Amino acid sequence: MDKDTLDAIMAALDETSIAECEIVANDRAVRIVRAPHPAQTQHISAAAAPAYDAGESESDTVDVTAAHVGYFYRGAGKGAKPCAKIRDMVREGQQIGSINIMNVFQNVTSPVSGKLLEFLVEDGQPVEYGQSLARLLPEEQDRP
Numbered sequence: 001m002d003k004d005t006l007d008a009i010m011a012a013l014d015e016t017s018i019a020e021c022e023i024v025a026n027d028r029a030v031r032i033v034r035a036p037h038p039a040q041t042q043h044i045s046a047a048a049a050p051a052y053d054a055g056e057s058e059s060d061t062v063d064v065t066a067a068h069v070g071y072f073y074r075g076a077g078k079g080a081k082p083c084a085k086i087r088d089m090v091r092e093g094q095q096i097g098s099i100n101i102m103n104v105f106q107n108v109t110s111p112v113s114g115k116l117l118e119f120l121v122e123d124g125q126p127v128e129y130g131q132s133l134a135r136l137l138p139e140e141q142d143r144p
Contacts, residue, residue: 006030020126031102033069033126062112063120063132070101072127074119077105088116096134099127114138 009023013032022031066072074082074097084096090110097108110116114136121133 033071060137061117062114062136062138064096064108064110064134064136066099066108066127066129066131066133068099068101068106069128070099070106070126072108072121072123072125072133073098073100073105074123076107078124084116086116086118090114090116090136108133110136112136112138 009030010032013021020031020033022029071078073080074084076083076095076098078100083098084090084094090096090113092110092113094110095107096110096116098105099108117135117137119134121127121131127133
């Protein structure tokens with residue numbers, strides 16, 4: 001499928017409420033998934049409230065953001081055991097989830113060492129580039 005055709009399809013979809021579609025032509029497939037508007041993003045955590053301890057605030061936290069557009073999973077793939085749980089201590093570079101991009105899973109890793117406070121998206125939810133996926137409280141030595 002050439003770029004002009006794909007641009008025309010995406011422009012046509014912009015005028016609809018269609019959130020996801022797959023187009024198969026000439027033994028090739030293109031799947032288009034529109035991410036939810038940021039105002040629709042839900043905050044999700046184990047106990048419906050973030051895992052903050054006394055003396056901690058949201059301004060002390062670091063968000064893990066999506067480096068790709070796709071579907072977020074808390075495990076290494078769809079249906080896999082979660083890589084990390086809320087209140088777990090994670091290391092910088094440790095995998096905390098994955099993003100499925102056209103059936104290819106890309107690791108989502110922690111940018112800092114610290115405590116995983118909450119997930120900001122549901123397991124299996126479509127995400128867009130730069131969207132916050134999880135919130136961490138950096139270890140004391142990592143704070144400015």
